[in-house]
Amino acid sequence: METTIVICGVGLIGGSLALCLKGQPGLNVIGHSPDASLAEKYVRRGVVDSATTSLREAAEAADFIFLCVPVGVLDDYIRQLSAMDLKAGCIISDVGSTKSSVTDCARAADLKPAVFIGGHPMAGSERSGVEAASQHLFENAFYVLTPEPATPIDALERLSALLRHTGAKIVRVDAGEHDEIVAAISHLPHLIAVALVNQVRKHNETNGLYASLAAGGFRDITRIASSEPVVWRDILLNNRHVLLELIEEWQEEMKRFAQMLRDEDGEGVSEAFRTAGEFRRQLPERRKGMLQSVYECYVDVPDHPGIIGRIATELGSRRINLSNLQIIESREDVPGVLRLSFRTQEDLDQAVTLLEGLNHSVRF
Numbered sequence: 001m002e003t004t005i006v007i008c009g010v011g012l013i014g015g016s017l018a019l020c021l022k023g024q025p026g027l028n029v030i031g032h033s034p035d036a037s038l039a040e041k042y043v044r045r046g047v048v049d050s051a052t053t054s055l056r057e058a059a060e061a062a063d064f065i066f067l068c069v070p071v072g073v074l075d076d077y078i079r080q081l082s083a084m085d086l087k088a089g090c091i092i093s094d095v096g097s098t099k100s101s102v103t104d105c106a107r108a109a110d111l112k113p114a115v116f117i118g119g120h121p122m123a124g125s126e127r128s129g130v131e132a133a134s135q136h137l138f139e140n141a142f143y144v145l146t147p148e149p150a151t152p153i154d155a156l157e158r159l160s161a162l163l164r165h166t167g168a169k170i171v172r173v174d175a176g177e178h179d180e181i182v183a184a185i186s187h188l189p190h191l192i193a194v195a196l197v198n199q200v201r202k203h204n205e206t207n208g209l210y211a212s213l214a215a216g217g218f219r220d221i222t223r224i225a226s227s228e229p230v231v232w233r234d235i236l237l238n239n240r241h242v243l244l245e246l247i248e249e250w251q252e253e254m255k256r257f258a259q260m261l262r263d264e265d266g267e268g269v270s271e272a273f274r275t276a277g278e279f280r281r282q283l284p285e286r287r288k289g290m291l292q293s294v295y296e297c298y299v300d301v302p303d304h305p306g307i308i309g310r311i312a313t314e315l316g317s318r319r320i321n322l323s324n325l326q327i328i329e330s331r332e333d334v335p336g337v338l339r340l341s342f343r344t345q346e347d348l349d350q351a352v353t354l355l356e357g358l359n360h361s362v363r364f
């Protein structure tokens with residue numbers, strides 16, 4: 001018997017999930033969008049087996065329904081599903097970055113004979129849309145499920161078994177605890193990145209040197225400020241109660257820094273760097289976290305023609321997969337520095353050994 005999987009919202013996350021499941025023996029993956037041109041695009045790009053604009057038609061045939069839409073519309077989907085004739089044992093899950101509100105909504109809605117189990121694959125990127133979907137997005141990442149005491153164990157096991165196709169490590173976390181943790185490690189950092197970029201943007205209005213000199217480090221630490229505005233509007237508003245407390249804590253932290261600067265308290269400043277550095281060194285390195293690890297290095301390239309092509313060819317011939325290559329111009333007429341990005345630490349390590357062996361100067 002074929003297992004029918006419906007994915008509502010085939011964007012970055014829904015599309016990546018679809019790619020993990022499509023083509024697996026016995027699985028039929030159906031995409032849903034209320035927008036006919038998007039439904040058609042999901043099929044055209046080969047991400048799903050078929051697609052429909054009718055939520056009822058898809059949902060009533062489904063064994064699994066994944067809601068992969070912005071957090072702000074999850075409750076509406078749950079309410080619509082509760083009025084449909086779902087299959088007995090159908091599992092409804094979501095991928096939203098917050099878990100309390102959708103879990104509360106599903107508990108209050110009568111979804112029987114279906115079962116709701118909240119989910120959050122804790123990997124992603126600042127990109128969005130089906131174009132950015134990747135079969136490898138969740139590999140080695142954590143995939144949080146938030147079952148409740150009343151969740152039938154066999155449903156949890158069936159969902160966990162299906163999600164093994166993602167290559168993620170499945171962990172169970174209480175929905176409220178999840179929201180507190182992700183607020184600190186993901187939501188607040190996104191908010192700070194946006195504030196930081198907007199601060200520089202305003203300075204840049206009167207002096208264009210701000211943007212010119214903001215290459216490299218500033219670009220890297222603010223990558224997440226380029227995330228999808230509607231998705232992030234919904235996440236931040238939905239988790240606002242936790243975030244408002246964290247923003248207060250953050251402001252206190254900033255005040256402490258300001259005071260140390262006023263007092264010219266060098267010992268205090270270096271102690272802050274020491275404790276932060278020590279904690280950061282203890283963070284797991286190789287597992288994908290919420291904020292994606294970036295496996296990158298910088299290579300100084302002398303100004304002679306063909307060097308960039310040669311580096312890419314050397315890497316390719318040793319099957320070291322580059323995920324991105326960017327030329328960072330230090331002066332208008334000189335190539336200067338190449339930024340090489342890889343998907344794994346192993347690829348990065350191999351590339352560094354190779355390039356250093358070829359007498360290139362490599363930095364991180």
Ligand SMILES: NC(=O)C1=CN([C@@H]2O[C@H](COP(=O)(O)OP(=O)(O)OC[C@H]3O[C@@H](n4cnc5c(N)ncnc54)[C@H](O)[C@@H]3O)[C@@H](O)[C@H]2O)C=CC1
Nearest residue numbers: 009010011012013068069070071096097123124125128129
């Ligand atoms: N972006 C990321 O890195 C991660 C996002 N998430 C969560 O995944 C969910 C989807 O986010 P992404 O895939 O990043 O966004 P996306 O923008 O790539 O995809 C969103 C999908 O939802 C559809 N959609 C948007 N508004 C809709 C509406 N009002 N009604 C019906 N469909 C609508 C879009 O057409 C698109 O297919 C969100 O709940 C987000 O919190 C979870 C983990 C990582």
Ligand SMILES: O=C(O)C(=O)Cc1ccc(O)cc1
Nearest residue numbers: 097123124125126290291292
């Ligand atoms: O771009 C990054 O590194 C992210 O932070 C990805 C991300 C975004 C939202 C999530 O709920 C989980 C992961």
